[in-house]
Amino acid sequence: MNLEELDREYVLGSYARNYTNFVRGEGARLYDEDGNEYIDFAAGIAVNSVGHAHPRLSRAICEQASKIIHVSNLQLIEPQAKLAARIVETSGYDMRCFFANSGAEANEAALKIARKYGEKSFERKRYKVITLKHSFHGRTITTVKATGQASMHKDDFSPYPDGFTYVESVDAVYEAIDDETVAVMIELVQGEGGVQPFERDEIKELCNFLKSRELLLIVDEVQTGVYRTGEFLASQLYEIEPDIITLAKGLGGGVPIGVAMTRLKDIFEPGDHGSTFGGNYLSTTAALSVMDILQREQESGALAERIEYFSSYLERVSLSMPEYFDSAVGLGLMRGLRAKSAEIQSAVVKKAFDERLIILKAGRNTVRFLPPLTIDREEMDEGFKRFEKALSTL
Numbered sequence: 334m335n336l337e338e339l340d341r342e343y344v345l346g347s348y349a350r351n352y353t354n355f356v357r358g359e360g361a362r363l364y365d366e367d368g369n370e371y372i373d374f375a376a377g378i379a380v381n382s383v384g385h386a387h388p389r390l391s392r393a394i395c396e397q398a399s400k401i402i403h404v405s406n407l408q409l410i411e412p413q414a415k416l417a418a419r420i421v422e423t424s425g426y427d428m429r430c431f432f433a434n435s436g437a438e439a440n441e442a443a444l445k446i447a448r449k450y451g452e453k454s455f456e457r458k459r460y461k462v463i464t465l466k467h468s469f470h471g472r473t474i475t476t477v478k479a480t481g482q483a484s485m486h487k488d489d490f491s492p493y494p495d496g497f498t499y500v501e502s503v504d505a506v507y508e509a510i511d512d513e514t515v516a517v518m519i520e521l522v523q524g525e526g527g528v529q530p531f532e533r534d535e536i537k538e539l540c541n542f543l544k545s546r547e548l549l550l551i552v553d554e555v556q557t558g559v560y561r562t563g564e565f566l567a568s569q570l571y572e573i574e575p576d577i578i579t580l581a582k583g584l585g586g587g588v589p590i591g592v593a594m595t596r597l598k599d600i601f602e603p604g605d606h607g608s609t610f611g612g613n614y615l616s617t618t619a620a621l622s623v624m625d626i627l628q629r630e631q632e633s634g635a636l637a638e639r640i641e642y643f644s645s646y647l648e649r650v651s652l653s654m655p656e657y658f659d660s661a662v663g664l665g666l667m668r669g670l671r672a673k674s675a676e677i678q679s680a681v682v683k684k685a686f687d688e689r690l691i692i693l694k695a696g697r698n699t700v701r702f703l704p705p706l707t708i709d710r711e712e713m714d715e716g717f718k719r720f721e722k723a724l725s726t727l
C-alpha cells in the first residue's frame with residue numbers, strides 16, 4: 334500500500350485530509366516528497382509560531398531529549414517550574430499555571446477551576462458557564478458542549494454534560510446570567526468562528542461587571558495567545574484582568590502543550606486535577622525556547638512590523654477585489670478575508686494550494702491567515718505573489 338492507502342485503511346476518518354506528503358520545513362516554507370516548495374500561511378493551525386525547524390527550538394528539543402523527557406508530575410520538573418514563572422511574569426498577571434497537552438484539556442482545567450470556585454464561593458452552588466454561539470473551545474465531550482455552535486452538538490455523541498448557556502453576542506451575556514451562573518468563557522478574537530475580534534470596550538465592561546458580581550471571566554487564548562495578536566496575550570492588548578486564561582496552540586512551536594492559568598492561586602489541592610504528560614521536560618523546554626524567540630521578536634519591533642506589512646496587504650486585497658471579498662478582519666497575525674460566499678471561500682483556499690500556498694478556512698465564509706510569527710519579508714512577498722496568482726485563476 335502507498336501512504337495514502339495506509340492512512341485511509343488504518344486511520345479513522347475524522348479529517349477531510351489532503352494527501353500531499355510534507356517531509357521537511359524551514360521558516361515559513363514546507364517541502365513535499367518531490368521537492369516542491371510551499372509557503373505556509375497557516376502554521377499548522379497557529380501552532381508553528383516560530384516557523385518550521387527553527388534552529389534554536391530544534392536544538393533545545395534535541396538536547397533535552399538526549400537527557401530526560403519525562404518523569405511524572407509526582408516529581409519536580411525544572412523546566413515546568415521555569416516555564417510557569419516565565420508565563421506569569423510575561424503576562425503581568427498574578428497567577429499560577431496548570432499544565433496540560435492541548436487546548437481542549439486546558440479548557441477542561443479552566444472549567445474544573447470555575448466549577449470548584451462556584452461550589453466554594455456561594456451559599457448555593459453556581460456551575461453554569463455562558464459561552465458564545467460562534468465560539469470554539471475544543472472537541473472533548475465537555476468542551477464541544479462548551480462550544481456554542483449548535484452544529485457541533487450532534488446527537489451521535491449525546492448525552493452531553495449540563496451547565497452551558499449560549500448567547501449570540503457579548504451584549505446578551507448580561508440577561509443570560511442567572512443564580513446558577515459562575516463564569517463567562519470567551520475568545521477575544523473568535524478563531525474557528527471566523528477571525529472575529531470583539532470590541533475592547535464591550536469586553537472591558539463585561540470584565541468589570543463580572544468582577545462586581547464575583548463571577549469569573551475565562552478567556553480562551555488557545556489561538557490568540559503567545560504573541561499571535563502582537564502582545565503575549567490578547568488579554569493584555571484588551572487591558573483586562575481575566576480570572577482564568579488558557580493557552581495551547583503556539584506555545585510549544587509544534588510540541589503539544591496546554592496551560593490553564595488562574596488568579597485563584599489556591600483553587601486546587603493535590604488530587605483535584607492532574608495529567609500524566611502535562612508539562613513534561615520535552616514540552617516545557619520547547620515552550621521556554623519559543624518564549625525566548627518570540628519575546629525577542631516582539632521587543633525588537635520586528636513582530637509589529639510584520640503585522641503591519643501582512644495586514645495592510647490583506648486590506649489592499651480586500652479593497653481591490655470587492656467582487657470576492659467584503660472586508661479584511663482580525664488582529665495581529667490572526668487575519669481573515671471575509672469572502673462573498675462559501676463557494677468563493679472554498680475556491681480561494683483550493684486555488685491557493687494549487688499555487689503552493691497554504692491558507693485555511695474559518696467559519697462559513699472567511700479565508701484565514703495564520704502565518705508563523707517569525708515569517709520574513711521575502712516569505713510574505715512570495716506568499717502574496719502566489720495568492721494573487723490564485724485569485725487571478727478564480
Ligand SMILES: *Cc1c(COP(=O)(O)O)cnc(C)c1O
Pocket residue numbers: 434435436437438440469470471472520524525553554555556557581582
Ligand atoms: C484550537 C482551539 C481549541 C482546541 O485546542 P485542541 O488543542 O485542538 O484541543 C480550543 N479553543 C480555541 C480558541 C482554539 O482555537
